[in-house]
Each structure stands twice: as structure tokens, then as C-alpha cells.
Amino acid sequence: xxxxxxxxxxxxxxxxxxxxxxxxxxxxxxxxxxxxxxxxxxxxxxxxxxxxxxxxxxxxxxxxxxxxxxxxxxxxxxxxxxxxxxxxxxxxxxxxxxxxxxxxxxxxxxxxxxxxxxxxxxxxxxxxxxxxxxxxxxxxxxxxxxxxxxxxxxxxxxxxxxxxxxxxxxxxxxxxxxxxxxxxxxxxxxxxxxxxxxxxxxxxxxxxxxxxxxxxxxxxxxxxxxxxxxxxxxxxxxxxxxxxxxxxxxxxxxxxxxxxxxxxxxxxxxxxxxxxxxxxxxxxxxxxxxxxxxxxxxxxxxxxxxxxxxxxxxxxxxxxxxxxxxxxxxxxxxxxxxxxxxxxxxxxxxxxxxxxxxxxxxxxxxxxxxxxxxxxxxxxxxxxxxxxxxxxxxxxxxxxxxxxxxxxxxxxxxxxxxxxxxxxxxxxxxxxxxxxxxxxxxxxxxxxxxxxxxxxxxxxxxxxxxxxxxxxxxxxxxxxxxxxxxxxxxxxxxxxxxxxxxxxxxxxxxxxxx
Amino acid sequence: xxxxxxxxxxxxxxxxxxxxxxxxxxxxxxxxxxxxxxxxxxxxxxxxxxxxxxxxxxxxxxxxxxxxxxxxxxxxxxxxxxxxxxxxxxxxxxxxxxxxxxxxx
Numbered sequence: 001x002x003x004x005x006x007x008x009x010x011x012x013x014x015x016x017x018x019x020x021x022x023x024x025x026x027x028x029x030x031x032x033x034x035x036x037x038x039x040x041x042x043x044x045x046x047x048x049x050x051x052x053x054x055x056x057x058x059x060x061x062x063x064x065x066x067x068x069x070x071x072x073x074x075x076x077x078x079x080x081x082x083x084x085x086x087x088x089x090x091x092x093x094x095x096x097x098x099x100x101x102x103x104x105x106x107x108x109x110x111x112x113x114x115x116x117x118x119x120x121x122x123x124x125x126x127x128x129x130x131x132x133x134x135x136x137x138x139x140x141x142x143x144x145x146x147x148x149x150x151x152x153x154x155x156x157x158x159x160x161x162x163x164x165x166x167x168x169x170x171x172x173x174x175x176x177x178x179x180x181x182x183x184x185x186x187x188x189x190x191x192x193x194x195x196x197x198x199x200x201x202x203x204x205x206x207x208x209x210x211x212x213x214x215x216x217x218x219x220x221x222x223x224x225x226x227x228x229x230x231x232x233x234x235x236x237x238x239x240x241x242x243x244x245x246x247x248x249x250x251x252x253x254x255x256x257x258x259x260x261x262x263x264x265x266x267x268x269x270x271x272x273x274x275x276x277x278x279x280x281x282x283x284x285x286x287x288x289x290x291x292x293x294x295x296x297x298x299x300x301x302x303x304x305x306x307x308x309x310x311x312x313x314x315x316x317x318x319x320x321x322x323x324x325x326x327x328x329x330x331x332x333x334x335x336x337x338x339x340x341x342x343x344x345x346x347x348x349x350x351x352x353x354x355x356x357x358x359x360x361x362x363x364x365x366x367x368x369x370x371x372x373x374x375x376x377x378x379x380x381x382x383x384x385x386x387x388x389x390x391x392x393x394x395x396x397x398x399x400x401x402x403x404x405x406x407x408x409x410x411x412x413x414x415x416x417x418x419x420x421x422x423x424x425x426x427x428x429x430x431x432x433x434x435x436x437x438x439x440x441x442x443x444x445x446x447x448x449x450x451x452x453x454x455x456x457x458x459x460x461x462x463x464x465x466x467x468x469x470x471x472x473x474x475x476x477x478x479x480x481x482x483x484x485x486x487x488x489x490x491x492x493x494x495x496x497x498x499x500x501x502x503x504x505x506x507x508x509x510x511x512x513x514x
Numbered sequence: 515x516x517x518x519x520x521x522x523x524x525x526x527x528x529x530x531x532x533x534x535x536x537x538x539x540x541x542x543x544x545x546x547x548x549x550x551x552x553x554x555x556x557x558x559x560x561x562x563x564x565x566x567x568x569x570x571x572x573x574x575x576x577x578x579x580x581x582x583x584x585x586x587x588x589x590x591x592x593x594x595x596x597x598x599x600x601x602x603x604x605x606x607x608x609x610x611x612x613x614x615x616x617x618x619x
Contacts, residue, residue, distance in 0.1 A: 203559075203583075203584070204558040204559070204608065204610065205560075205608030205610070206558070206610065221537075277529075278530060278531045278532060279532055280515065280531070305536065306536070326531070327515055327534060328533065328536065329533060329534070329536050330526060330533040331533075332526060336538075362527070363526055363527060365539075369542045369543065369545070402527070403527075430529075431526075431527055431528070431529035433527075433528045433529050434527035434529060437528060
């Protein structure tokens with residue numbers, strides 16, 4: 001039958017294109033410990049859920065003998081599918097085809113799926129593995145990047161955007177991931193930089209390996225460009241799938257509800273926090289003691305560790321957690337931790353995810369390097385993000401909440417909906433030692449035994465101010481609660497905030513201190 | 515947090531906190547106030563030409579050397595009236611940011 005022969009022809013055409021850059025190129029890709037673009041999509045999506053589009057797209061370049069070359073699907077695979085039943089739009093650059101280089105049609109395929117994701121209001125996942133611009137296509141390549149960056153920006157806050165770096169992503173190409181919400185990297189596979197080691201060596205005489213310049217670890221620990229670090233592609237896909245379960249499809253949805261579950265009995269909230277505010281503990285233990293199943297999904301685990309951010313569920317609902325980490329740098333706020341938390345708060349706010357803030361903060365990190373790095377400007381981002389957020393905001397002051405740190409960490413004054421404090425809370429302008437030194441300076445200086453007087457005065461100050469009751473007396477704290485009551489109070493606050501409505505003044509957009 | 519983990523002390527507003535210190539904090543550069551008698555490269559690049567000689571008197575604004583960086587030839591000028599004591603680089607040297615180039619008095 002005629003149709004049968006045409007179907008056969010389609011199969012032949014497909015099978016040829018499904019090989020991408022051919023068997024040799026695939027072998028090379030595998031030798032680098034990398035999967036092919038198609039294998040990656042299959043590993044990420046639900047079985048048999050992938051619908052591919054634009055398989056037959058071809059480039060039209062003529063210069064530099066390009067008219068004699070065919071590039072399978074122009075080096076990028078696009079389509080949509082599902083992850084645990086949730087729809088996602090996907091593109092994956094195919095390094096086996098001309099090094100995954102970006103030409104005009106390659107970029108048109110990417111922008112097509114981006115437009116589709118935005119129109120259908122579903123998350124977009126971009127898998128990057130590309131040598132960069134296709135030089136032969138000149139300014140058309142640049143135009144392509146620009147069109148992608150524009151769409152990343154327009155889609156920001158409407159649909160969640162995820163970038164997965166599974167190969168090189170260099171030069172201008174890095175700005176698409178930088179504009180998206182979550183960047184995933186894999187050890188020894190991901191490489192991101194604006195100018196590569198060779199250019200740096202020629203121009204500046206500095207020698208550095210690709211890994212040390214822009215490897216997965218660098219972006220997870222030093223630059224803060226990456227949100228999730230994995231040791232293998234497999235682990236990376238598991239992380240992406242888990243993230244998808246916590247976030248909604250778009251900004252008019254809420255995240256999917258799960259069956260509520262109690263925290264593990266092993267997480268005893270009464271035994272985590274030492275009384276002495278100068279002693280450390282792991283604040284993630286406190287989070288695990290209040291979330292469903294004790295399951296906390298941390299984001300940017302290796303960067304600016306003095307603040308912890310991530311998702312957990314309470315009563316089956318996704319919650320964004322922000323917590324000072326006394327175990328790392330005493331939990332101070334600084335340039336990097338303010339940046340990290342502020343961006344996360346804005347994500348939660350954009351996508352209807354309530355924010356729970358756990359406070360144990362000694363203040364801002366002192367130092368010339370911090371001041372000169374702009375701790376004023378960056379610290380302001382945190383105030384901005386919390387003030388602007390209209391999702392339910394619940395704050396628990398665990399221990400110290402000193403000075404500017406107290407204000408910044410979702411205080412009542414930035415319109416937190418509920419503020420609770422443990423009996424161990426110390427809400428004050430600064431720690432007792434510093435405060436006593438200033439207030440009782442004269443008495444201490446003129447005393448016959450200054451050390452003894454200082455000790456007495458510190459104690460006096462502690463008794464009077466190092467507690468939650470001064471703030472509670474003004475209504476800045478809604479309730480002083482026992483640690484074991486925390487989950488109950490949080491669950492109730494989140495439940496009653498379900499229909500929270502706030503009127504914000506009309507404006508085009510605010511001007512955060514970028 | 516391991517039970518026997520060795521922690522360090524961080525001082526914030528005279529309170530001493532037991533905690534882990536970040537690499538970034540430990541490796542932070544100690545601040546030094548700028549010394550007008552030492553000329554440093556303000557950008558990484560290559561020395562194209564050394565204009566002055568040791569012993570030479572210079573006035574504020576006189577050109578000292580040409581430093582090529584980012585495909586631009588930058589003329590480094592004297593910030594003070596003084597005398598060149600020592601020149602620590604020669605034509606063709608690649609220098610990183612903050613390299614000592616000239617000592618003056």
C-alpha cells in the first residue's frame with residue numbers, strides 16, 4: 001500500500017536523524033562520560049511521554065561551505081513531555097552535531113519551545129552542551145542568543161525555568177542559564193565561563209584549567225551561579241525530578257499537594273539548640289524536625305553556607321525555608337548570603353510558595369572586604385525581597401536576633417504574617433557583651449575592678465533584654481512558644497494563610513537594589 | 515555536625531561565636547592603605563614601554579610607562595612629584611593586577 005511505503009520512508013528519515021552526529025561522534029561523547037542529548041531527555045522525562053518537534057529542521061547557511069553540510073536537526077532537540085505527570089517543555093543541545101553550536105535555526109528551535117512553554121504556562125528545562133556560537137553563521141548566531149535571553153527574561157516569574165549544564169557553556173551562552181531560576185551542574189562535565197583559559201593566558205598570562213576556572217564545583221561554591229551540584233548525570237536528573245515535585249507549573253498555580261506526613265520520630269526538636277547563643281548547631285536539624293517526613297530539599301548547599309535555603313512540605317504543601325546557620329560563620333548575613341536568600345524569596349513569592357524563616361542571627365559580618373564588596377547594597381536585597389513578598393510569611397526566632405539582622409530576617413516590621421519566638425530568643429540591638437560595653441562604659445571605666453563590673457553589667461543586660469518578652473510586649477512577636485509546639489503553630493499559620501490577600505500600591509515594577 | 519569536630523571562633527560585636535569559618539573568610543586579603551610612593555598595575559596586562567629611568571625626577575601627571583591591557587595602551591602617570599628609585603619591570607613583562615611596577619621617593 002502507498003501509505004505503508006510512506007510510513008517506511010518516515011521511519012528511515014527519522015532513524016537517520018535520531019543518530020544525531022553519527023556513531024563516531026556518539027562514541028566520543030560517551031568517552032567523555034556524557035550521555036547523548038536524546039538519552040538525557042529520556043532519562044529525565046516519564047517513560048514514553050516525550051513528543052519531539054522540529055526533528056526535520058535544517059540550517060540555511062551558505063558561507064564557508066556550510067551549504068554542503070547537513071546538520072541533523074541543527075544540533076538541538078526540542079519537545080515536551082511529563083515528569084511525574086507534570087508537563088514540561090524541554091530542549092537539549094546535541095554536542096555530537098557540530099559541537100552543539102548555535103546557529104540561526106538551532107536558536108529558532110529553542111525559542112519556539114520557549115514560546116510554547118510560556119504560552120502553555122509550563123516549566124521549561126534547557127539542557128546546555130554547546131561549543132558556543134556557530135561562527136560560520138556570524139551575526140545570526142548572536143541574534144539567536146539575544147532572542148533566547150529576551151524570552152528567559154519575559155518568562156521569568158511566569159513559568160519556572162531550569163538550566164542543566166551538561167558540557168561546555170561558554171561566552172554569551174552562559175547568560176541564558178544565569179537568567180533562569182535554577183542551574184544544575186555535574187562534576188567534571190559542566191564548564192561555564194565568559195572567557196576561556198586560552199584567552200586568559202594570551203591576554204593576561206594567567207594559567208588555569210577549565211575545571212578550576214568554571215567547573216561545577218567553582219560555580220557551586222565560589223560564584224553562586226549553580227544551585228545544584230551532582231557527581232553524575234543520573235544524580236542530576238534525580239535532583240531535577242525532585243525539584244519539579246516542589247514547584248508549581250506556573251505563577252497562577254500552587255505547587256502540587258502531597259499526602260501530609262509527620263516528621264521522623266528521630267528528629268527531637270527539644271535536643272538540637274544549645275542555650276548559649278554563642279554555641280553552634282545545625283539548623284537543618286530544626287527544619288527536619290518540623291517538615292513532613294523530615295524531608296528537606298536544600299538549594300545552593302555549598303554556597304554562602306551561613307544561610308540555608310530550600311524546600312520542604314508541611315501538611316502536604318510546599319514551603320520555602322530560609323534559615324540562619326549558626327554552624328557556618330555563626331550564621332552571619334553578608335554579601336553572598338543576602339544575595340542567595342533574596343533571590344530564593346523572590347522565587348517563592350512569584351510562584352505562590354509560603355516562606356518560613358528561622359532566625360538565629362548575630363548580625364552582619366564586619367570587615368573591609370565586606371564593606372568594599374557592597375554589603376550595604378547586597379544586604380538591602382534581603383530587606384527588599386522580604387518586604388515585597390506577599391505570599392504567607394511566618395517567622396520563628398529560635399535564639400539571637402540582633403540589630404539589622406533581626407529586621408532583615410522577615411521581622412514583623414517587614415510585614416511577616418506571624419512571628420513566633422522560642423523562650424531562648426534574644427531580640428536586641430546587639431549581643432549582651434557589646435551592648436553592656438557601650439551602655440555602661442562610664443561605670444566600667446571608673447570601676448576599681450573593670451572586669452568584674454563588666455561581668456555584672458553584662459548579666460544585668462542579659463536579664464533585662466536578652467529574651468523574647470520585650471519584643472512580645474510590643475506585639476512584634478505574636479507568641480512565645482515551646483520548641484515542641486513549633487510544628488503545630490507553623491501548620492496552623494500556613495493553613496489560615498491559604499487565602500491571604502494583600503493590596504500593593506499600583507506600579508509597573510519596583511526597583512530592587514540589583 | 516560531628517560531636518568531636520574542631521570549631522573556630524568568630525567575633526561579632528564583641529561576642530565570640532564557636533563556628534566553622536568559610537574558605538572565603540579565611541583567605542580574605544588583609545586591607546593595606548594605598549602607598550603613594552609605590553606604583554602598582556591597576557589592571558592585568560603587558561608592559562609596552564618603560565618611559566622613565568631610575569633617578570629621574572618626575573612631576574605629578576608625567577607619563578611613567580605604557581601598560582597594554584584589553585587591547586588598549588594605557589599610559590600610567592605619576593600621582594606625585596618625586597624621584598624614581600627603582601623600576602621593577604621591563605618591556606614585554608606580563609603583570610597581574612596589583613603588581614609593584616615602580617618605587618619612588
